[in-house]
Amino acid sequence: MILTGLHLVTGNTSSDQSIVDHDDETSPNSEDKREKNKLAVAKAELGRMINENQQLKEVLSQVTVKYNALQSHFATMMQQNQANEGGGGGEDMIAPRSFMDLSSGALVEGDENSQSSEEGRRSDEQSRSPEESHEQANKVQRLNSLKNSASNNIDQATEATIRKARVSVRARSEAPTIADGCQWRKYGQKMAKGNPCPRAYYRCTMATGCPVRKQVRLQRHFTQNKYLWHAI
């Protein structure tokens, strides 16, 4: 099994250990003591989660403050840019993607774009054949259809801005990529219904075209102010 995250930190082991160490199996009240121990462990876990929650809140508030500062800064820049627009600059016209207005026009136009790409995809799949050469041809065809549909309604500059903002934070894995003799590359992760632990999908990259795939259940733990995933 591949370890996609970091080492499992069993957390609070010192406190938990001390509790367990005092468990006296020979005593007639051992059952009662065991229950108390369970309670103590649960309390410790609760305290840890409260602490974790507090840390998350702090991180969130910091991010919010920084975001607001950046947004106001951006608004100021845009105002300055509009004021200077008579000069015909243009070098300041690049708007940071993270400040796209996702709530209105950008989203609607993005849907149009995704529709057109979907059309390209459908036409692609209708003409698909087993040969890889055809696959390549289809890719070209799809690209062309994308270009054509885009040029009908929007220019390339607009196209660049209508893409939905995507925020991704990479969690580096300390685990080796090669395990059980295969080299795995992650190609997807999915939240399972009714389960807080996501499922990660890996494909073997030892050989080109290797069909071997596997899925791994991940468990999340919070350490060093960030969440990390590891295989269960």
Add this chain to the structure above:
DNA sequence: CGCATTTGACCTGCGC
């Protein structure tokens, strides 16, 4: 700059 990872969108099978 290349490549691995993230993640939203899309596809497909299944139960109703």
Add this chain to the structure above:
DNA sequence: GCGCAGGTCAAATGCG
């Protein structure tokens, strides 16, 4: 036929 959930794709992102 519809909705849902699982699996896959691929653009965006970030690290070495």
